[in-house]
Amino acid sequence: MRKLFATILLCLAGTAAQAEDWVIKPSPYDVATTADRLEGIIDASPASLVARVDHQAAAAGADLQMDPATVLIFGNPALGTPLMQADPRAALDLPLRVLVWQDADGAKIGYLSVEALAERYDLDSAKDTLERMKQALASMTDKAVAED
Template sequence: MLGLATRRSSLNVAQTVAAIQAELDRRGIPVAVVVDHSAAARKAGLELPATQVVIFGDPKAGTPLMQAAPEIALELPLRVMVRDDGGPGALITWPDPTYLAQRYSLPSQELSALKAPAGIVAAALEHR
């Protein structure tokens, strides 16, 4: 899908979310919240395959982005979605940093902060 990056985890949704949270903790990056969409759906009497969104960020990384392009605050804090698509393991999806940089006309030196989800996901899946 346009503007998104995706990677498959061999772990299930809960295990993948735990691995991502552990990697964020190792890096000292605060988790704002984990949104469990499937649990909310169940409470509403609906069904949704396991779907969770981990929302995280560091003001030291996000503030310069918002100083450069205030509208990017709509995309922050950063987030990754982990969902069960019926295949083995889980799918992890996050906003593509190049797409965000283009969308908000960010200077290239600001792109590194937006690359954090890819590195976090890769390291989380290696450290499991």
């Protein structure tokens, strides 16, 4: 379990090092509330939640401590399938993942930009799909952090 956790942390650290590939938004809510809000938005959309990963709880299970961090994994086959048809390697980054985490500045929500996804794979034939995905991610995460 510890090896798995260490691997996850290394993967997250490697991704975070390329922050220019990320869309990051501050949240006025704590991590759990932000993640709950996003989950509700996903449930009300054409997308489906695949998994919710609470990294802080996993760390506690390994007798380790870390700040709150939750990943929501979700997708919409109507958007993801054309990308995987254009380049099957895109399946490595699909379904989409959104990270909600806490740092010294507060809670944040972030995800790999659609442009970064397009650069990783040969998705020139799926520009319309990528634009729809970009708009959906922006809208969903904006709603998750919107103050009521």
